[in-house]
Amino acid sequence: MNHALCGLAANPALPSELVDRLITTADEDIAAGLAEREDLTHAQAAALASRIEQSVVRLAERGLLTADDVDPAAQPLAALALLAEGAGRQAWARLLAADPIVEHREKLAACPGLPPEVREILAADADIRVVVELALWTTPDMAARLAEHPHAEVRCAVASNEATPPTVLAALITGEGLTSARWCLVCDREETPFTRDPQCPRPDCDLPPGALCDGSHESTVHQTHMNALWNPATPTTAVLGFADHPSMLLRWPLAVRTDLPSAAYERLAGSPEPGVRAALAANPAIDDDLIRVLATDPGHDVRRSLVHNPHVPLEVLTRLAGTTKIGSTLLSRIAAASHAEVEDLAASPNPAVRMLLAERRDLPSEIRDALATDPDAKVLKSIAPHPGLSEARLRAMVNRHGVRVIAKVAKNPDASPALLEDLTRHRPPAQKAFREVARHRNATAPALLACLSDRQARPIAAGHPDLPPQVIVELLADDDWQVVEAAAANPSLPPAVMSKLMP
Structure with a gap:
């Protein structure tokens, strides 16, 4: 990697003619810097895309390329990048749906606004990876159909798709109304019953640790449930039964949901794992009574999460401030404090409380100046x-x-x-x-x-x-590549030196 040229690519003062020269010799690393330039013209973007196709995604995201700049047959990645941004042509989708490279069809399956006939082609793809990708991003009607797919991995992906109809998400949890899946990634490849050893020595085994199947696709079903529980579109009634589930991984997503009744949060507060209780403590939907219970939790992470809860009562927060490691951060409740509350916090005898207030950057001048004379160094560091x-x-x-x-x-x-x-x-x-x-x-x-x-x-x-400038030039020969790159990107680097650095 030529770090000086990588730095030049990002230099905002690089003359346009040198940008043109750099494009003609750029490798992927240099192209990545060029693609971020604020002054990149449409013509330069098109030239860069034609030379380094890997730069196309960023150029498309920035709106620097148009459909007229791309030949989908010669530049499939460019075409896919524009389709992903909604700036491609539907005819490209039909062409790419038949692309022999699986990874290209996977990228296509994640694109929005695909024509119905293209979705149908991808849903019937011979490679399950393509169908799984489609299931993750597709429309509600197609998601509902793919929930009936015979492969459990596809159903697992449907459970993550927030466009999946709520009734379908509920069915993926309960199994009601759905026929049983016939395959999963485990029984696709192994004779069942099979459990993957977490320390599996086989170099060709890419199953996730703990993958298992005895014919009922246990590990994939477990992941499907987890995906559905994390999915905010899953109905509340479908998830309540998991509040007491023995698997922490299935209780954790419930702890962050904001649509559960108080009784469910109270059950989750009894979880033995501090991680679940910490997730619950940060949940803005829990009530003051539960907040006060969690304020006495022995877990440090639980109390630390609680102080970040935007609805934590101020008296609970101030009580926790002296015993909980919070760090230099502006807490939501402090940021929302009223003028009267700000005055009370500034007058607190506890320096940890004054430190939290000092993280605000909109304090009245009289309070700001008073905190600037605080005898405690922690408060001064914050103000x-x-x-x-x-x-x-x-x-x-x-x-x-x-x-x-x-x-x-x-x-x-x-x-x-x-x-x-x-x-x-x-x-x-x-x-x-x-x-x-x-x-x-x-x-x-x-x-x-x-x-x-x-x-x-x-x-x-x-x-x-x-x-x-003379120091900047000297730093171009530094032993540290980060220094070299920064010096080359420095807008005060003399233009003559920029030119000399060019290949």
């Missing part, structure tokens, strides 16, 4: 990136707490060039601060040069446009 803080307040934080807050101060969007330079000279140094300074819009050349001394900040600084 330091808040816009609007004066330089004096930011410097006061550094003077009081040094390396504990420097990286967060460097993250403040209003940090001045002089302050950023001083942060890079602080002793002892704060390594994380170099990374923040290196990506800061106000970073000066002296600050960026200091950042180059830090291994992790060096690639970031190499891409900063305020780095001196």
Whole structure:
């Protein structure tokens, strides 16, 4: 891989004529960068697609290609990419439905808006992988038909399709009204009864671990149930019976559903697995009584999930703040706090509560400034990136707490060039601060040069446009490929050097 050329491909200042030259010699890696360019013209996109077909998907997603740019017979991947974006021609779908390459027919089966006759062809495909892909994405009427497919893997895919009619999803769970499936991936290949050893040594065995079939396709049926339970279109009445199921994998999806009655959530709260209870704790549909029960749960993950619940009562949240590892994140309930609640939180004697509030970036100036003088470093680390803080307040934080807050101060969007330079000279140094300074819009050349001394900040600084051009050129010979790529992508790289880098 030529990292300098990969960087050039992403350089926003690369002249159009050099973009043209790069397209003519691009490999897949370079093409990936070129496909993301904001200034790529339609003609350049078409030229890139004709040279590197793998770039077509991204070009189609960005709307840079049209149907007139593609020959489906010569560029099937390009045609499939446009069909996936709804920008292809229906005649292409008919052509590609007969493509001898299975992977192409699979991609076609996932495309929206396929003509009915094409769906019929794909539903009858000799390769089950194509039918499975169709079942995942097809229309309600076809999904209902494929729910009766004799292969259990197809039914399993239907259970994941959110367009599948609710009554059909319920039938896939209960089996009522459906004939029994005749095959699954296991009995397709093995004599039953068969159970795949998780440590199966056979190199040709691609069955999932634990796959088993005694003629009733157990593992595929289990997966079908799981898919249907995760599917939001599955009726509530069809899933309630799984709240006490011995399989955690079948209870877990119920814990995140928001359409169950309170009694079902209470049953799920008795699950022995912390993962299920943690999923339940984050569910915005559980009531305050259950929230208070889960607030006393011994599982750390359960309590951590609970504080992220947007409907957790504020008094429960503040009680958990001091005993639950939350980290520097803005919680939904904190973000939704009223002005009166914000004032109460700011006055809390618990620094962990004040820290959570300080993560908001829309605080009234008087509360923001008060938190900026908080004696607790945790609170200062949260408030330091808040816009609007004066330089004096930011410097006061550094003077009081040094390396504990420097990286967060460097993250403040209003940090001045002089302050950023001083942060890079602080002793002892704060390594994380170099990374923040290196990506800061106000970073000066002296600050960026200091950042180059830090291994992790060096690639970031190499891409900063305020780095001196001669330094950028020197970094093109760096031992670290990330630095080379960043330097080549730097818009301040002299155009003459760009030209010299071209093949």
